[in-house]
Amino acid sequence: MKIALLPTGRTEWHGLPGALKNLFPAEPAHEFYVVPTAAEIRSNPDGFPYPGFTTTPLRAAHETSPPEAAEELVGRAAQEALGDRGVSPADLVIVLDDLELANSGQADRVCRVFCAAVQGHLAKLGAGGRSTRMQKIFRERVSFHLLVPMIEAIFFADPGALKTSGVPEAMPVDFAPTCDPEDFQTSDTMYLAETAAACPCWSGLPRHRQKRLRPKWLGDVDRARHPKGYLQWLCRDGEASNCTRYNESSDGGKALAGLDWAAVMRRPAEQMQYIRAFVADLEDALGQAPITGAVAGQQARDTSRFTPRTRPVLRNL
């Protein structure tokens, strides 16, 4: 089968197709591919070609007037599901956005906003055949899933992934195995107390460059709950202009591609609910259990394909 993945970050863009190929091995292999194209990625050297829509808190108003970033994702998903001249449509299209800390606790709203973006897109196509056809395509072949709070959380379920990301062997990692990576929390006192003094190179940069290169943990965020911030700090390097050796594309992508899915899926049944919903959706679409066995444990109600819905808009919403 042909599966289009629409992530909103470079780590997923680089690593997710490989990770899912490992999770769903098949002969012939399923075609997992990412959108945007490699050319578009290269053409946007200073950022991902489009932003996610959960970086700022979503409000009730967004449920009727979704942010442009959500509309962009919907439009791209529609094109992959439709196919084009000489390009066959994807059998399954999965949009993946982070449930950033700014929207922590309101996954239901994030999902409603995405549904509103789909409805808005259909409305723009006008009444008639094209819109009706797209409505059916969205319902049958497009899903929206959440990475909670972001892709780096999953690395804390797999010590091998942390190592591949660049965390030094001897570096103690303060993340209890009993904790849910999707409800990430560290109590690493050194990390929580760290200041910009750990980043002499970054501190020496002119102010206009500091914002772009500031490590996540040094920003105005809930540091204890920020897995990417913690990962950057675990890989900190005061001589690097962004104060870390961790590179989302190369290190993060490699760690994700080589993820130990068994380690992830054997977390306690109530953990990793959003990842379980994602993998279960794939299992259903591909008609094949993942290499780790049929998905067990709890799935997030918001994004599970198997949550009963009276008027579904997508496969899982």
Add this chain to the structure above:
Amino acid sequence: MLTTMPGYTIQAQNFRVLDHLEWSPGGVCLLCGPNGSGKSTVLDALWFLRTLFERGHESALAAVGGQYFRKLDAPEDEPVEFTLTVGDIVWKLRFPMSIAGLRGSFGEELYRGGELVLRAGMFDEGWYLGTERHARDEVRCCARVLWDRGESEWMQPLANLLSGIRVYKSYWLNQVQRQEQTSARDSYLERSGRNLWSVLANWKASPRHYHDQFEWVMSAAREAFPELIATVEFDRGLPYIYAPGATEAEQGLPPSRAAEGLLTGLLHLTAVAGAKPGSILAFDEMENQLHPHAIRSLLSAMRRSAGERDLTIVLTTHSPVVLNSFRDEPEQVYVLDRTCKTVPTPMTELHTEDWLAQAKLGTLYERLAFAAPRIDGTEP
């Protein structure tokens, strides 16, 4: 009454970066492609043919630059070829070119209804009208010589088409900004745009003779630049631009004080207003210096005028704003893609209309979904 031009096709081979051009534009249409793909070259092909017919091959070569006229990787023995088909008239031209320029006399053939009317071979100093041999004219091409005899009424569609081609690539804004005495003779905008004020002054002075073209330009300019212009007045032959609400004579601004975008807009509009019915107008990167509102407004005026007067307006662009305005007519967008042997390719041949309807054309262009440079996908 509006008479519709017969359909026409322009073809070119080995011309500059173009392997093979084949195009039948109509209405307001858009040419897009990455830098260096040949958008401006297509416009040059149009201008070359017009100048050749109007002023001979030396002027034509000079108008588009005779050096590097031939595609660099074209086989040396292959000439640069042009074919213009208008209804049942076919005009073929073959230019034996080296990098430095023309190597000898160019070849020319003219057909009417499939029948050869005149023929001049490459490197031949004479030409044949039927079986009659004639010496070449020093300046004029053979088709022009035949047309000037006044005995070939059937050539009218070809002559009309060629004389109606206007190509605007880059205006000489510094000259437009100068406040110079207007001339009473100019009735249409030159390629450089430097006679803008003379044209507008003459149109304003004789509104009936010039079909209210001045007022059409002002009305469209007011839409595009609502805070900048109400009208242009001429005092002792010198132009002054009046903004809305300006009531005193001294509130008129000389062109040197006008926004460059406003001048560009006036130039575009004057070019369109002055075009005869059935003409082909081309604007290279019309969006330069213009605010998105002005772009959309000017495009709307162009569309209205093209529809009313059977104009073909060719626009080249890199602007997502311009592209977005073609959302409802993707069939009017043509792509110059180096992977295609024959260009330009209609957008609707590259992508399905369903696929295109899912996003704005400008957004797709920005995403490199069409008309994109070839980019290696590896991250730097």
